Amino acid sequence: DGGITQSPKYLFRKEGQNVTLSCEQNLNHDAMYWYRQDPGQGLRLIYYSQIVNDFQKGDIAEGYSVSREKKESFPLTVTSAQKNPTAFYLCASSFTGGSNGYTFGSGTRLTVV
């Protein structure tokens, strides 16, 4: 079955460490997205990519980095420069232009200890 997989489900990080969240899709979608959700809040866009080897900053890109070396994969690195990284991170994918809408992964809950 086609889908979008995020790993790990839970991640604990010490202050000052970089961590990388994985997002893989086998839906043949061209575009992929990373969102951040804080408790009781909506979703905010971190980065998105419409095509391999290209990506754009979203509304809250500071302290994050991404790569898009393969169509199926869009990993997100939370760097030590991100001041408040504890949050729920959601990855999504779609065909270019968002036609037929987004499909979301099940999320990664990151906690800084």
Added chain:
Amino acid sequence: GIQVEQSPPDLILQEGANSTLRCNFSDSVNNLQWFHQNPWGQLINLFYIPSGTKQNGRLSATTVATERYSLLYISSSQTTDSGVYFCAVESNYGQNFVFGPGTRLSVLP
């Protein structure tokens, strides 16, 4: 950029009741989607509905793009309907969906 509002912010229902959730947006849209976020955080696609009306079981949605709003109807609500409902829109000029703040629904047994 485009602004998205949802109402009401919170809604408490008795099981079996009907409800209507509203999404207003500030500009013309190419795409609109309704999601349900369950208690485990999973976002489930309910409808992709840039215009018109769709129905899926007890749920239906209507988007009136010319008047810049969409409605999600839930009939005969069940406790499993509890969670947060998000509306997301993509403007004619945008390259990604912008999410509204959500409506938190609690259905009591």
